[in-house]
Amino acid sequence: MTLVETKPASVPARQALGASTAALARRRVAVVLKYATLVVASLVMLTPLVVVFLTSLKTPAEAAADDPFSLPSRWFNVDNYVVAFRDGRMLEGFENTTFILIISVTGTVLIGSMTAYALDRFHFRGRTLVLSAFLVAALVPAVTTQVSTFQVIDFLGLFNTRWSAIALYVGTDIVSIYIFLQMIRSIPVSLDEAARVDGAGPWTIYWRIILPNLKPAIATVVIVKGITVYNDFYIPFLYMPSEDLGTISTSLFRFKGPFGASWEAISAGAILVIVPTLVVFLALQRYIYNGFTSGSVK
Amino acid sequence: MALATLSTRRGPTPPRGRGARSRVAPWMFLAVPLAFLVVFTVIPVVNMFWYSFTTWDGLDPQKEFVGLKNYVTVATRPQLFQVFFVSLYYIAASFVQMALALYFATVLSFRTRLRNVFKGIIFFPYLINGVAIGFIFLLMFQPGGTLDRVVALFGGGDQHFWLGDPALVNWSLAGVSVWRFMGLNFVLFLGAIASIPSSLYEAAELDGANRWQQFRYVILPGIKPIIGLSFILAISGSLAVFEIPYIMTGGANGSKTFVIQTVDLAFKFNKVGLASACAVILLVIILLITWLQRRILPDERVEMS
Numbered sequence: 001m002t003l004v005e006t007k008p009a010s011v012p013a014r015q016a017l018g019a020s021t022a023a024l025a026r027r028r029v030a031v032v033l034k035y036a037t038l039v040v041a042s043l044v045m046l047t048p049l050v051v052v053f054l055t056s057l058k059t060p061a062e063a064a065a066d067d068p069f070s071l072p073s074r075w076f077n078v079d080n081y082v083v084a085f086r087d088g089r090m091l092e093g094f095e096n097t098t099f100i101l102i103i104s105v106t107g108t109v110l111i112g113s114m115t116a117y118a119l120d121r122f123h124f125r126g127r128t129l130v131l132s133a134f135l136v137a138a139l140v141p142a143v144t145t146q147v148s149t150f151q152v153i154d155f156l157g158l159f160n161t162r163w164s165a166i167a168l169y170v171g172t173d174i175v176s177i178y179i180f181l182q183m184i185r186s187i188p189v190s191l192d193e194a195a196r197v198d199g200a201g202p203w204t205i206y207w208r209i210i211l212p213n214l215k216p217a218i219a220t221v222v223i224v225k226g227i228t229v230y231n232d233f234y235i236p237f238l239y240m241p242s243e244d245l246g247t248i249s250t251s252l253f254r255f256k257g258p259f260g261a262s263w264e265a266i267s268a269g270a271i272l273v274i275v276p277t278l279v280v281f282l283a284l285q286r287y288i289y290n291g292f293t294s295g296s297v298k
Numbered sequence: 299m300a301l302a303t304l305s306t307r308r309g310p311t312p313p314r315g316r317g318a319r320s321r322v323a324p325w326m327f328l329a330v331p332l333a334f335l336v337v338f339t340v341i342p343v344v345n346m347f348w349y350s351f352t353t354w355d356g357l358d359p360q361k362e363f364v365g366l367k368n369y370v371t372v373a374t375r376p377q378l379f380q381v382f383f384v385s386l387y388y389i390a391a392s393f394v395q396m397a398l399a400l401y402f403a404t405v406l407s408f409r410t411r412l413r414n415v416f417k418g419i420i421f422f423p424y425l426i427n428g429v430a431i432g433f434i435f436l437l438m439f440q441p442g443g444t445l446d447r448v449v450a451l452f453g454g455g456d457q458h459f460w461l462g463d464p465a466l467v468n469w470s471l472a473g474v475s476v477w478r479f480m481g482l483n484f485v486l487f488l489g490a491i492a493s494i495p496s497s498l499y500e501a502a503e504l505d506g507a508n509r510w511q512q513f514r515y516v517i518l519p520g521i522k523p524i525i526g527l528s529f530i531l532a533i534s535g536s537l538a539v540f541e542i543p544y545i546m547t548g549g550a551n552g553s554k555t556f557v558i559q560t561v562d563l564a565f566k567f568n569k570v571g572l573a574s575a576c577a578v579i580l581l582v583i584i585l586l587i588t589w590l591q592r593r594i595l596p597d598e599r600v601e602m603s
Contacts, residue, residue: 030509034405041402042419045477048434051444055437068437068444111331118327130328137339139588143538143557144581147564147573148345151356152337171334202323231427233541238565252429253545263437270430277425285418288425292482293489 049274056080056267063264080268087258088269092244093251100165100236100247101229107170108225109218116180117210121192138174146238153239164239165247169229176221179294183217184210223284223291230277248273343581349574356570368575378576381556384468385536388555391472392532396525398476399483404513407491417488424481432545435474436461464552471543471553478542479535483528490521530591534584556580 055063057072057080084090119131142149149168150159158164191209200208211218233249240247246254252269259265281288350368352361372378402420406413423431438444439460450456460470498516507515540557543549549558556576564573 034410038402038405038410038416041398042416045419045423047444047448048438048477052434052437068447111334114327115331118324122324124321124324127324130332133332133335137335139585140339140343140581141534141538141584143540144560144577144584145339145342145346147560147570147577148349149338149342150564151345152341156337167334168338171338177331202326206327227425231425233428233545238561249427249429252427252433255433263440266433267437270433273427273430277427278422281418281422281425285414289421289485289489292424293486 052267052270055263056271058264060262060264063262063267080264081272083265084255084269084272088255088265089243089246089251090248090269090272093246093248096162096240096245097230097247097249100162100169101226103166104169104229105222105225107166108173108176109221111170112173112176112180112221113184113211113214113218114206115177116184116214117206120181120184121189121205121210134174134177138178142168142172143234146234150238158239160240160242160245162240162245165232165235168235168239169225169232173225176225179217179220180214183214187213219287220291220294223287227277227280227288346574346577346581349570350578352571354571355568356564357568361571364571368572369579371572372575372579378559381554381559382537384553384555385539387468387472388475388536388539389533391469391476392479392529392536395476395480396483396528396532399480399528400487400525403484403487403491404517406488407517408509417485421481421485423478424485426478428478428541429545431474431478432542435470435477435542436546439470461547461553462551467547467551467553471546474542474546475539483532486524486528487521490524491517494520526591526594530587534587537580537583 051068054070054072055068057075057077059073059077059079062070062072115134119127153159153164153167156167158167187210191213192205195205195209231249232247233253236245236247236250237253240250243254252273255266255269349361351363351365353364353367354361402416406417410416440446441457441459441462445460446457449458458466461467494516498520499512502512502516538557539555540561543553543555544558544561547553549555549562554562557580560573560576560580563569563576
């Protein structure tokens, strides 16, 4: 391929007159090196995915044969996907994940925006205390507290129900509260006041003014939270061990026993889980980059 | 950091109290969030400290108070403590991860063909389900499998027990973690570099700065805060590794991490007291690291994002 000279997008053309041939050669080597590293990185990132995709289309005999890079004999061999769906109970996994995902994401948006509304728009005794409580709680990594969170979930009778995961996803997401708190500041208070003059109470203001104006923050939270819940393994693994309550993560994890070394079935299961992520990523790229940048920094 | 500013800096002045309704109203909105905070964060943390001073098995209605015994056990029994050394592999890997992410973010900040394609390819693994990643790399790491083939191409011998050999297993697993998480660092760095004003590059260019000098004197100082933050996240992340080693090896062959051990102690061996002591130690270490970060890197990062 032909390589173009690189420069920062914003910099105007530099005076190339003074550049010596040695400098030009050096620059050309740098450009080649740059593309070489990018291609190598892409290969490292993509090869595992391609091999797994190829394996998912192979027959058991082909998959057991030695060459991971060989092509499947039939490109439309969906047998392994049928096995993954039926014997691997992936369909139930998708159902459970969808149920948990919709309720948790909705709950997170409501809880986060209500908290932000109360903390930003009202002056009340104890406000600073509440704010600091959320602040400190944000520092506690959930991974450390599961030993005793488990007892709470058990006590509430939520163990081995989908509500255990929902309660934990909704109840411990403090990052979302911060995303809403940052956004709500940019909504002018005069909007609230205008509504109040028209006789609107706090709930009406929240529903009619605050929530619609929080849309960009809601988009961020929905994307980040949605992907986190979809991919989570730890919580369903600990709290929903029942065979009937598999999420996509735990259903796929259970492939380990029965499918032991049937890599074609395991690969099909993995691809089934990845495809929705890929579709969402391709459709919402820009929002996803923004979401994860603001989500993990705040 | 950003969190800290929230408490000190006020938004637009909230409306002053208007009788009883506005004194009650905020609490109506806060009731559910606060209930969640208490039930799922405060109570577990308090209980965890309490359990850590007992020999509770998770079932017995009686909890026997034993003082610091569990902590002494963790500190003195080598097989309980050595899991900390496994974290060192992940910390080392996260340095590699950060360097790679910084390199690719810098390179892709300049005009590049197929820029968005490369960006997408490098970032996408971060979005993939952890269990799927575990299985993908179990397949890659099969003796005589894909990785062995590639290594053989470069003359590295035919078969390696990537996950079976205690000398290799933690490097293999840490490598998977680089593959998985590099994209996040990369996108964070890319965003930070994009927010450096272009006038700075222009000025550097006029002064005759080459690429390396631009990186060293414009980009690096411009994104220092986010690099610092990423380091802290990487270190606390390295201490809390669970998914990948649990899914791929279950902690076998010396790949057991602190969190795997804690989960095993609590849920497999019913040693809730001892597991709580482990969890408290991890919590304290992570809080310490976070506190250090806030001391070392004060608020400057806020404007970057």
